[in-house]
Amino acid sequence: MNKSELIDAIAAHPGVTDKKTASAVLEATLSEIQGAVTKGEKVSLTGFGVFERRARAARMARNPRTGEAVKVKKTTVPAFRPGAGFKETVASGKAPAAPAKKAAAKKTATAATKKAAAPAKKAATKATATKATAKKTAAKAPAKKAAKKTVAATVKKTATKATAKKTAAKAPAKRAAKR
Amino acid sequence: MNKSELIDAIAAHPGVTDKKTASAVLEATLSEIQGAVTKGEKVSLTGFGVFERRARAARMARNPRTGEAVKVKKTTVPAFRPGAGFKETVASGKAPAAPAKKAAAKKTATAATKKAAAPAKKAATKATATKATAKKTAAKAPAKKAAKKTVAATVKKTATKATAKKTAAKAPAKRAAKR
DNA sequence: CGTCGATGAGTTCGCTCTTGTTCATTTCTT
DNA sequence: AAGAAATGAACAAGAGCGAACTCATCGACG
Numbered sequence: 001m002n003k004s005e006l007i008d009a010i011a012a013h014p015g016v017t018d019k020k021t022a023s024a025v026l027e028a029t030l031s032e033i034q035g036a037v038t039k040g041e042k043v044s045l046t047g048f049g050v051f052e053r054r055a056r057a058a059r060m061a062r063n064p065r066t067g068e069a070v071k072v073k074k075t076t077v078p079a080f081r082p083g084a085g086f087k088e089t090v091a092s093g094k095a096p097a098a099p100a101k102k103a104a105a106k107k108t109a110t111a112a113t114k115k116a117a118a119p120a121k122k123a124a125t126k127a128t129a130t131k132a133t134a135k136k137t138a139a140k141a142p143a144k145k146a147a148k149k150t151v152a153a154t155v156k157k158t159a160t161k162a163t164a165k166k167t168a169a170k171a172p173a174k175r176a177a178k179r
Numbered sequence: 180m181n182k183s184e185l186i187d188a189i190a191a192h193p194g195v196t197d198k199k200t201a202s203a204v205l206e207a208t209l210s211e212i213q214g215a216v217t218k219g220e221k222v223s224l225t226g227f228g229v230f231e232r233r234a235r236a237a238r239m240a241r242n243p244r245t246g247e248a249v250k251v252k253k254t255t256v257p258a259f260r261p262g263a264g265f266k267e268t269v270a271s272g273k274a275p276a277a278p279a280k281k282a283a284a285k286k287t288a289t290a291a292t293k294k295a296a297a298p299a300k301k302a303a304t305k306a307t308a309t310k311a312t313a314k315k316t317a318a319k320a321p322a323k324k325a326a327k328k329t330v331a332a333t334v335k336k337t338a339t340k341a342t343a344k345k346t347a348a349k350a351p352a353k354r355a356a357k358r
Numbered sequence: 359c360g361t362c363g364a365t366g367a368g369t370t371c372g373c374t375c376t377t378g379t380t381c382a383t384t385t386c387t388t
Numbered sequence: 389a390a391g392a393a394a395t396g397a398a399c400a401a402g403a404g405c406g407a408a409c410t411c412a413t414c415g416a417c418g
Contacts, residue, residue, distance in 0.1 A: 001215050001222045002386065006208070009215075013207035021195070025204040028192035029185070030227045036180050036188075038269050043180045046365065046414065048209045049257075053269055057402075061378040064398055072378060078228075078269045079404095080259035084365060090217050090232055090257045181414070225387065225393065236374070240407045243370045249407060256405090263393060 037078050047085035054079040216257045226264035233258040 001009075007026065011019040033051050036043045043051040058074040082090075180188075186205065190198040212230050215222050222230040237253040261269075 001220050003224055004387090006211060006215075006222060006224070009211045010204060010207045013203070013210070015203040016200075016207050021200060022204050022207075024192070024194040025189060025201050026208060028189045028195050028201075029205060029208065030224060031192070032185060032188045034227070034265055034268055036185075037265075038272060041180050043185060044366080044414085045182055045185070045209060048213070049259075050366080054404095056377075059378075059402060060400075062399060063379055064396095065380060067398075069400090070379065075270050076272075077377090078261045078265050080228075081366095082257045086213055086216075086257050089213055091254050093217060093255075183415085223386085223394080229394085233375095235405085238373065238406075240373090240405085241371060242408050243368090243406095244408065246370070248372090251407065254406095260394095 034078075045083070047083050049080055049082045049086055051078065051080050053077075213257075224262070226262050228259055228261040228265055230257065230259050232256075 003026075007019060007023050010016055010022045010026065016022050033043050037051050037053050040053050045051075053076050056075050056077055059072050060069050061072045062069050182205075186198060186202050189195055189201045189205065195201050212222050216230050216232050219232050224230075232255050235254050235256050238251050239248050240251045241248050
């Protein structure tokens with residue numbers, strides 16, 4: 001499905017009788033998303049997904065023809081994370097979206113799962129505590145994990161395996177102020 | 180930026196004076212995309228990106244709390260691949276989009292990269308020659324690509340690892356091209 | 359305009375998958 | 389019709405997904 005076909009489909013929706021308007025709005029939307037993401041802002045479309053900017057560390061790649069290795073410097077790329085509704089729809093292969101009380105069914109399922117996991121909580125707590133003591137991870141307290149968490153984490157993991165170096169209190173890292 | 184803010188931004192664009200219309204079109208768009216992707220159809224928005232359905236093989240995951248392993252059966256999820264324009268914009272951190280002769284700039288950059296690769300020709304000589312003679316044939320010198328055995332390959336790999344980990348080193352893990 | 363309810367984020371860790379290169383071919387856009 | 393953008397292929401390694409669960413928050417509805 002190319003852009004023009006999408007326009008047609010959109011125009012077919014009730015409330016959208018004008019095709020050129022649909023086109024204009026679509027363009028504007030894409031434009032806005034690009035702008036927002038470029039500025040590092042997340043664009044959240046509840047039930048659909050989130051567009052965000054993501055940092056990509058430098059890496060080694062290779063020339064497909066020669067096979068020789070080439071350096072690739074770090075960069076930032078746009079990314080999209082599908083929302084719950086979208087994922088569910090695609091997975092089930094069902095119709096687009098019928099916001100209804102079907103939620104009830106889902107809820108039941110979740111609840112059931114909960115029960116099973118519940119007893120494990122105790123163990124979980126302990127594990128967390130142990131980890132904190134043993135690992136001594138760098139404290140990222142206030143700062144959101146957003147930063148270079150990924151990279152740091154990787155390095156840290158390796159390092160930890162060998163030895164525990166830095167001593168930094170692992171702040172309860174909660175979702176204090178992040179969103 | 181949440182959905183309502185996006186609507187506002189869109190409404191600010193010329194040609195889109197009606198905010199409620201913007202809302203309607205946006206909803207319709209998301210709806211359409213979901214539907215198309217659900218049906219396994221790709222939605223190509225040139226310069227922006229492509230929405231597509233992607234198969235996800237079964238895997239082993241773990242409960243973040245307890246750490247216990249849980250089986251996850253295969254599923255299909257929506258995915259988004261940023262287009263050239265979008266990526267470039269985000270990477271440069273510049274304005275949204277000004278489809279113009281900027282292409283020239285890009286071209287220059289590409290050319291520069293080319294130079295670096297040029298010397299490597301020797302290694303690729305054979306491949307190049309082949310191409311020149313019978314490009315259509317596309318003689319792929321090295322290993323050949325297997326059919327679409329992604330899943331099969333994956334399973335096999337796992338099995339091998341379980342039985343003889345070290346020995347598996349040479350498994351010709353071929354990856355299917357499905358994009 | 360306010361409340362109820364659904365939704366997203368954050369967490370851990372293994373394992374799959376994506377990313378990135380070049381260059382030619384191909385499709386779609388303008 | 390002209391040209392820009394997308395696709396594909398081989399390969400390696402880093403990157404991110406995903407499950408279960410909780411809560412703050414967004415959003416839909418009256």
